[in-house]
Amino acid sequence: xxxxxxxxxxxxxxxxxxxxxxxxxxxxxxxxxxxxxxxxxxxxxxxxxxxxxxxxxxxxxxxxxxxxxxxxxxxxxxxxxxxxxxxxxxxxxxxxxxxxxxxxxxxxxxxxxxxxxxxxxxxxxxxxxxxxxxxxxxxxxxxxxxxxxxxxxxxxxxxxxxxxxxxxxxxxxxxxxxxxxxxxxxxxxxxxxxxxxxxxxxxxxxxxxxxxxxxxxxxxxxxxxxxxxxxxxxxxxxxxxxxxxxxxxxxxxxxxxxxxxxxxxxxxxxxxxxxxxxxxxxxxxxxxxxxxxxxxxxxxxxxxxxxxxxxxxxxxxxxxxxxxxxxxxxxxxxxxxxxxxxxxxxxxxxxxxxxxxxxxxxxxxxxxxxxxxxxxxxxxxxxxxxxxxxxxxxxxxxxxxxxxxxxxxxxxxxxxxxxxxxxxxxxxxxxxxxxxxxxxxxxxxxxxxxxxxxxxxxxxxxxxxxxxxxxxxxxxxxxxxxxxxxxxxxxxxxxxxxxxxxxxxxxxxxxxxxxxxxxxxxxxxxxxxxxxxxxxxxxxxxxxxxxxxxxxxxxxxxxxxxxxxxxxxxxxxxxxxxxxxxxxxxxxxxxxxxxxxxxxxxxxxxxxxxxxxxxxxxxxxxxxxxxxxxxxxxxxxxxxxxxxxxxxxxxxxxxxxxxxxxxxxxxxxxxxxxxxxxxxxxxxxxxxxxxxxxxxxxxxxxxxxxxxxxxxxxxxxxxxxxxxxxxxxxxxxxxxxx
Amino acid sequence: xxxxxxxxxxxxxxxxxxxxxxxxxxxxxxxxxxxxxxxxxxxxxxxxxxxxxxxxxxxxxxxxxxxxxxxxxxxxxxxxxxxxxxxxx
Numbered sequence: 001x002x003x004x005x006x007x008x009x010x011x012x013x014x015x016x017x018x019x020x021x022x023x024x025x026x027x028x029x030x031x032x033x034x035x036x037x038x039x040x041x042x043x044x045x046x047x048x049x050x051x052x053x054x055x056x057x058x059x060x061x062x063x064x065x066x067x068x069x070x071x072x073x074x075x076x077x078x079x080x081x082x083x084x085x086x087x088x089x090x091x092x093x094x095x096x097x098x099x100x101x102x103x104x105x106x107x108x109x110x111x112x113x114x115x116x117x118x119x120x121x122x123x124x125x126x127x128x129x130x131x132x133x134x135x136x137x138x139x140x141x142x143x144x145x146x147x148x149x150x151x152x153x154x155x156x157x158x159x160x161x162x163x164x165x166x167x168x169x170x171x172x173x174x175x176x177x178x179x180x181x182x183x184x185x186x187x188x189x190x191x192x193x194x195x196x197x198x199x200x201x202x203x204x205x206x207x208x209x210x211x212x213x214x215x216x217x218x219x220x221x222x223x224x225x226x227x228x229x230x231x232x233x234x235x236x237x238x239x240x241x242x243x244x245x246x247x248x249x250x251x252x253x254x255x256x257x258x259x260x261x262x263x264x265x266x267x268x269x270x271x272x273x274x275x276x277x278x279x280x281x282x283x284x285x286x287x288x289x290x291x292x293x294x295x296x297x298x299x300x301x302x303x304x305x306x307x308x309x310x311x312x313x314x315x316x317x318x319x320x321x322x323x324x325x326x327x328x329x330x331x332x333x334x335x336x337x338x339x340x341x342x343x344x345x346x347x348x349x350x351x352x353x354x355x356x357x358x359x360x361x362x363x364x365x366x367x368x369x370x371x372x373x374x375x376x377x378x379x380x381x382x383x384x385x386x387x388x389x390x391x392x393x394x395x396x397x398x399x400x401x402x403x404x405x406x407x408x409x410x411x412x413x414x415x416x417x418x419x420x421x422x423x424x425x426x427x428x429x430x431x432x433x434x435x436x437x438x439x440x441x442x443x444x445x446x447x448x449x450x451x452x453x454x455x456x457x458x459x460x461x462x463x464x465x466x467x468x469x470x471x472x473x474x475x476x477x478x479x480x481x482x483x484x485x486x487x488x489x490x491x492x493x494x495x496x497x498x499x500x501x502x503x504x505x506x507x508x509x510x511x512x513x514x515x516x517x518x519x520x521x522x523x524x525x526x527x528x529x530x531x532x533x534x535x536x537x538x539x540x541x542x543x544x545x546x547x548x549x550x551x552x553x554x555x556x557x558x559x560x561x562x563x564x565x566x567x568x569x570x571x572x573x574x575x576x577x578x579x580x581x582x583x584x585x586x587x588x589x590x591x592x593x594x595x596x597x598x599x600x601x602x603x604x605x606x607x608x609x610x611x612x613x614x615x616x617x618x619x620x621x622x623x624x625x626x627x628x629x630x631x632x633x634x635x636x637x638x639x640x641x642x643x644x645x646x647x648x649x650x651x652x653x654x655x656x657x658x659x660x661x662x663x664x665x666x667x668x669x670x671x672x673x674x675x676x677x678x679x680x681x682x683x684x685x686x687x688x689x690x691x692x693x694x695x696x697x698x699x700x701x702x703x704x705x706x707x708x709x710x711x712x713x714x715x716x717x718x719x720x721x722x723x724x725x726x727x728x729x730x731x732x733x734x735x736x737x738x
Numbered sequence: 739x740x741x742x743x744x745x746x747x748x749x750x751x752x753x754x755x756x757x758x759x760x761x762x763x764x765x766x767x768x769x770x771x772x773x774x775x776x777x778x779x780x781x782x783x784x785x786x787x788x789x790x791x792x793x794x795x796x797x798x799x800x801x802x803x804x805x806x807x808x809x810x811x812x813x814x815x816x817x818x819x820x821x822x823x824x825x826x827x
Contacts, residue, residue, distance in 0.1 A: 003747070007743045012758050014773065068812075082808060170816070200806075224796045249791050257805060257806045259806065386803075410761050474816070474818075477818040480818075480820070481820075481821060500824045512818070515818050515819050516772065516818045516819070517769065517820065518771040518775060518816070518817075519768065519769075519770055519771070519775065519817050519819040519820065519821040520769040520770075520811070520819065520820045520822060521766075521767075521768050521800075521808070521809060521820065521821045521822065522765075522766060522768075522769065522824060523763075523766045523805045523820070523821065523822070523824060524764045524766065524823060524824040525764075525765055525766070525767065525824040526761060526762065526763050526764075526765065526824065527761075527762040527765050528759050528760075528761060528762075529759065529760040529761075529762060530757065530758070530759055530760075531758050531759075531760075535757050535758065535759070538757055539757055539759075542754070542757075547769070548798055549793060549794055550793070550794055553793075555767075555769075556824075557822050557823070558824050559761075559763065565754060565756075566754070566757060567756055567757050567758070567762075568757065568758045568759070569758075569759065569761060570754040570759060570760045570762070571760040571761070572761040572763065573760075573761070573762050573763065574763045574764055575763065575764045575765050575766075576763075576764045576802060576803075593759045600762065601762055601765065601793060602790040602791070602799055602801075602802075603800055604791075605790050605791020605792060605793065606791060607792055608791055608792075609791060638786055638787075639786060640782075640784050714814050
């Protein structure tokens with residue numbers, strides 16, 4: 001029995017997790033575990049007990065002794081123990097796996113492992129006070145986050161296999177055995193990684209991906225290209241690649257920009273078997289993707305059962321001898337028999353309710369049992385996902401020609417029932433670089449390291465027996481952004497190329513790289529603003545590193561490197577916060593004063609775009625500007641619309657757009673203002689004005705109402721208006737022109 | 739990038755005047771290799787709308803919260819900026 005590979009995260013980290021979960025138990029519960037382990041720990045405190053239990057179970061002989069008395073019906077739990085994720089397994093999932101493996105009392109089995117400290121129970125917001133609470137929590141807990149964390153030593157040592165292995169449909173005689181190169185799914189993850197590096201995916205406020213981005217990925221011709229060496233199609237490849245890229249740590253969430261971004265990670269340095277193991281782990285645990293066609297078409301209940309079903313299938317295969325194959329129909333029946341929901345599903349009906357045999361049946365195997373609803377799933381899982389990951393081998397049964405399957409050597413190693421397979425000979429010179437900047441790569445020599453390197457600065461063009469990539473200005477730029485240098489890129493191509501790379505290609509990489517030097521974009525940087533140039537010089541002399549922007553300003557990309565004890569803070573402004581009100585408009589509305597004490601770097605640049613600085617206003621605390629028709633015309637040319645100015649005054653001056661500025665905007669908008677001679681009719685009261693506006697004799701002569709007691713009469717209607725008033729018996733007194 | 743002169747580290751231990759400074763944090767900006775390139779960028783109407791203005795001949799201030807849009811726009815017009823992500827405590 002081989003040792004399992006050292007899991008990611010390290011054993012120390014998983015031991016810490018196990019201890020921290022165990023530390024949530026009360027002292028009586030810990031003493032109960034100690035007693036079950038026959039452990040003579042001297043300490044009595046909870047901390048001492050946790051340490052003693054964890055250390056005790058690190059010894060293989062202690063582990064063997066601990067499980068030696070386990071009842072036979074509970075032993076299937078031991079087959080699962082080595083494969084539990086170190087971060088913990090949801091209790092409902094473990095329960096289901098155990099049931100699939102023939103354990104009729106899964107809660108009792110989990111309870112037994114808990115009592116021995118082989119796993120620890122993590123119930124958020126709850127502290128395990130008594131041993132009986134294990135049962136209560138397992139029976140009553142409704143939440144999904146009841147986690148079972150294994151002791152780290154078990155992830156390194158297989159302690160048992162399924163004790164009731166499949167017995168039907170087995171064969172050793174096969175033809176046409178096939179095994180994939182195990183690279184296909186890694187390639188898809190690498191393609192997705194590159195696409196995200198090219199164009200990060202946006203996140204909604206809920207942290208989900210936008211439908212449009214998902215559709216873009218689904219439509220990607222390379223990501224969705226037919227799988228090389230395909231036995232069973234894999235649905236929704238972009239979702240699968242996303243799940244893989246996430247679990248491999250190739251992408252990260254950037255909360256500041258609400259994006260999912262690609263990152264260069266050391267995971268590509270791992271060996272191919274280690275990467276395949278990671279892919280395998282993802283395929284087993286993922287809910288983002290499923291074998292039945294993505295998350296939209298699948299029955300949620302079915303999806304919930306998937307992890308358990310996947311585990312059960314592989315553990316059944318692991319229970320077979322290395323040279324034994326099983327046909328898919330038999331495996332399907334085996335799983336159906338073990339399906340925990342079998343009773344509720346009923347017996348599936350065949351295509352006909354009965355068959356009549358006259359004389360002897362010519363089918364020695366008897367009537368074929370109908371395929372269960374899991375048959376298709378099983379095909380996709382074993383002949384699709386697991387085959388492409390290099391976990392299973394597929395062949396045809398020698399006599400009947402039906403497909404049979406078994407664990408590949410890699411699968412047996414991953415499941416802890418076989419040695420690490422020998423690495424195939426490596427072809428280091430596995431690519432060609434064409435003068436047209438195309439790169440052709442043969443899969444045989446493709447290590448994860450080379451895959452990660454190429455994907456970081458070449459663009460995928462096609463997947464197949466040979467892989468095609470191309471070098472473009474964009475792809476080289478992306479490589480630079482991921483932290484590579486031009487010489488690194490040329491070196492990688494040169495090292496793996498069967499011929500020297502064309503000089504033109506190397507020149508292109510270097511030229512494209514130099515273009516990037518023309519423009520630097522600093523995000524979330526810090527600017528130190530000194531009161532005078534001498535202070536800036538002094539700061540530099542004291543060893544402050546930075547990029548001089550002006551004679552008083554120093555740019556520091558990462559302020560964590562600053563020795564703050566060298567400075568006296570005269571003010572601090574965080575530009576992620578809303579802008580401060582620091583502009584005071586004068587009474588005329590067109591003169592603006594900036595309060596230097598409250599201002600920031602942006603405000604003067606903002607004002608510069610729509611107002612002119614007033615001469616001699618640079619001294620003192622207040623800098624003054626004036627809004628003029630010419631400055632507003634300049635703003636219009638820059639695309640600053642009245643709505644922008646209104647919003648700016650609201651944020652910076654704490655008020656709306658001044659009327660005098662609105663007046664000038666009226667001018668720049670070129671909407672006409674009318675000027676005309678008119679006669680003003682002044683009346684003694686508002687009621688009289690209302691009457692004139694309402695009466696049919698007077699209304700037609702009024703051009704507009706100027707105010708509560710003032711009305712405008714058009715010059716050509718004065719006489720008619722006077723006649724109307726006389727007819728109503730109202731005298732009009734002529735006024736004097738003002 | 740300005741580096742500290744050699745031999746200045748030791749001077750930190752002696753009592754010194756604390757330099758008054760105003761801190762501008764989480765600022766996003768574009769630094770160009772020459773003033774002409776900055777002019778060229780400002781002449782792009784869509785890009786100019788995403789910028790707060792010009793700090794110096796070669797430095798353009800980016801309006802807060804529009805960093806991703808600026809990078810996208812720069813790439814659209816064929817520029818390949820070196821993105822330097824800062825970090826603040």
